[in-house]
Amino acid sequence: MSEFQKVVLSREITGVPVAQDFAIEAMARPEIAEGELLVKNAFLSLDPYIGSRLKGRHMSGPAPKIGELIPGLAVGEVLESRAAGFAPGDHVVGESGWRTHCVMDAAAAQKVDAAIQPLSLHLGVCGMPGLTAWASAHHLAKVREGDRVLVSSATGPVGGTVGQLARIKGATKVVGLAGSDTKCRTVEREYGFDLCINYKDADWTDQLAAALPDGITVYHDNVGGDVLDAALANLADYGRVILCGLISQYNLPEGERPAGPNPGVYILKRAQLSGLVVYDYMAEQADYAARAFEWIESGDLRYVEDRAEGLAATPELFAKLMHGDNVGKTVVALGNG
Amino acid sequence: MSEFQKVVLSREITGVPVAQDFAIEAMARPEIAEGELLVKNAFLSLDPYIGSRLKGRHMSGPAPKIGELIPGLAVGEVLESRAAGFAPGDHVVGESGWRTHCVMDAAAAQKVDAAIQPLSLHLGVCGMPGLTAWASAHHLAKVREGDRVLVSSATGPVGGTVGQLARIKGATKVVGLAGSDTKCRTVEREYGFDLCINYKDADWTDQLAAALPDGITVYHDNVGGDVLDAALANLADYGRVILCGLISQYNLPEGERPAGPNPGVYILKRAQLSGLVVYDYMAEQADYAARAFEWIESGDLRYVEDRAEGLAATPELFAKLMHGDNVGKTVVALGNG
Known part of the structure; x- marks a missing residue:
């Protein structure tokens, strides 16, 4: 399959989501418009609120329809920028959806400090x-x-x-x-x-x-x-x-x-x-992340990840999260973080 | 009937209380023990929480049984004191029940400033x-x-x-x-x-x-x-x-x-x-009352009373309160305030 892939809703979800509710599809390399970024994702964030979102009851936005991309945050590296203040090589967190690469609205993207590693921390304890x-x-x-x-x-x-x-x-x-x-x-x-x-x-x-x-x-x-x-x-x-x-x-x-x-x-x-x-607290994100990373380095703050490798593992990992079988922050590693 | 009277529960209350749930009875002049006060009440306070209390679900105490005194606050004048710090002529607010005179535990009685008039204010906007x-x-x-x-x-x-x-x-x-x-x-x-x-x-x-x-x-x-x-x-x-x-x-x-x-x-x-x-705020009562009375005198704070005269009017007035037909603070005047 293409290097460019995404996870879409494959059928209507009834009850607790299972892996079969989702499908992996190839996609074209996205084109970006003025004010946008092309981002190669390093990690996807899987979160409980997405379960609510898929049923159309979360303030973050509407539910995807069948065949549409599943929403969600990701952290990755900017490959192309058509927005002031962002350059290739920058790292950003933002709304991507479950896919290998995304077009991100620069106004909603958050630049993060790539010295904070692994990058998945920006989706968890530093995010x-x-x-x-x-x-x-x-x-x-x-x-x-x-x-x-x-x-x-x-x-x-x-x-x-x-x-x-x-x-x-x-x-x-x-x-x-x-x-x-x-x-x-x-x-x-x-x-x-x-x-x-x-x-x-x-x-x-x-x-x-x-x-x-x-x-x-x-x-x-x-x-x-x-x-x-x-x-x-x-x-x-x-x-x-x-x-x-x-x-x-x-x-x-x-x-x-x-x-x-x-x-x-x-x-x-x-x-x-x-x-x-x-x-309401997003303006404090960068300051908080720096402070949290100090606590991580000093051993005062610890974290656990439930991590799977590769986009294809996403549906199964999300179903595990929805069934409460996860331990720690749930992320999908896309092989370039 | 005697100068000493009380209101008791005459039957089990079902639904919203009505006047017939209560009866007026004569009582003996109360005797006081060490640490107690004999108080001649000036005003009784009728309050919505008593409706809850009568059904046994208010933190202020248990429900009265049939034949027992109805609880409630009153303001009045000390006739006799067997407690340090209280003398005849003092005015106090405390738990009395619906009666013309009461024995009040001095430890739970609150001395009030008789310059704040009418005394019923101590049961309402200053109380x-x-x-x-x-x-x-x-x-x-x-x-x-x-x-x-x-x-x-x-x-x-x-x-x-x-x-x-x-x-x-x-x-x-x-x-x-x-x-x-x-x-x-x-x-x-x-x-x-x-x-x-x-x-x-x-x-x-x-x-x-x-x-x-x-x-x-x-x-x-x-x-x-x-x-x-x-x-x-x-x-x-x-x-x-x-x-x-x-x-x-x-x-x-x-x-x-x-x-x-x-x-x-x-x-x-x-x-x-x-x-x-x-x-939790009782320690502030006296300070607050003084401040509120200043606002009353300056015209910044106004109050309305729903007042009836004489102990015999109590059951009817309470039923009116329980049916939501009252306007303002509900008090019974006992003719000596």
Whole structure:
């Protein structure tokens, strides 16, 4: 097949996405117009929100139709530029879709420091997931010494980083939630959380209450649903809750938007809730990436990748992510990073 | 009947309370023990939370049984004291129940400034409802110049005061919600809100969107339910929402706790929510009362009372409150304030 390839939607998705919902196709070498860049991708980012996007319910844009490119971020090298401020050899992150090469709107492309290696870091702990974690722990929760922090989806690049940033900022105790014992081991051993609880254990809410007997002072929620309810039940008075994602809803049938907690629990706990949308913090991306890379080099911040090689591996890897079987940041390496 | 009287529960309450759920009884002159005060009440406070308390679901305490005194705050004059720091002639606010005289635990009694007149102010705009409004507008919402404020239950002493305090603190626009045109007129003419919308109008959500086209920056919620949903739909990004009461739930059958909004709306709006429990601010009560009375005297803060005379009028007045037919702070005058 051609050097230029893409992943398209091959059929309507019903339920949780599987590899057969996607197809690999050859494509022509893209032509660029004024204000655009031709980028050779090094890594594709596979993210839970794409599951929501494929069903037409994510603020990042509409769902692709059958035969259309699957959206998603990538990091790569500029091959051609018709935009001021970008030159061949620059590295950029931006909306590419799942393909080997892309045309990127320069106005929406973000130049990144190629000294931060591997380049996949720009999609994970130094990229938007890391910035999300920074917005949560630093800007919204304002984690400080003595905090007792709970993080859901703790294996992922957002949750794993929130817990580590909380520790850097002085949290006394950091507890994670994840969906398997394997994931929990990663959270404890790699990310250094004090404890990670498998929320599929029958007694997980008892484990949670026992782990944080004085109450949770900061809860980072990627999930919603029952996990949010349990966190609220164990919240300390004036606990800060950062609402960041709703993974529990991503695979629900179209139109089903389950209700949330009765506001009475927020009142009773004097809860302080903040909704988080990472797009609001993009101006800080480069500064944050530099800082995060220092922490990585000093060993204070660790990351785990679930990496596959080659565009053809993308559908299978995405299905694994959607089924919750991934550990860490999910990326596809295209052989030139 | 004796000079000493009380109101008791006469039968089990089903649905919205009515006057026949209560009875007036004579009582003996109370004897006080060490640490207690005998207080001759001047005004009783009738409050929506008592509706919740009567059904056993308010944090202030258990429901009374049949034949037992109905709980509630009162303001009155100390007749006898067996507690250090209190003397006959002092005026106090505290838990009394609905009766002409009460035994008050001095540790829970709050001495008030009798120069603040009428004494019923200590139950309304200078008392706990006013302090609730202060906690909302000042401490939690931190209302500032340019804010566009929405207040539910705007006729009541909490909502009416939140809107006026917001104006004092520089809000650009203050909009109320109330349940009748009569109430709305009071909110506009007496409290000086820019506008009050009758949430029983069929098109009230359209009126709301038209009144605050740039979005609500501060919403004080006394209600929950559909009103909260509509406020969130019109919230500006980063809007502050103060969750203070759930009047829409007070009369629901036991055990029914309706769900709340899906957290997705909080995320989308980057909402900043705070649960408010006024008990946390009691240390500020006296300072706040002095400040509020200055604003009353300068004409910056106005109040409306729904007042009945004599203990015998209490059941009927409470039923009126529970049916939402009251306007302003509901008090019973006992003829000595």
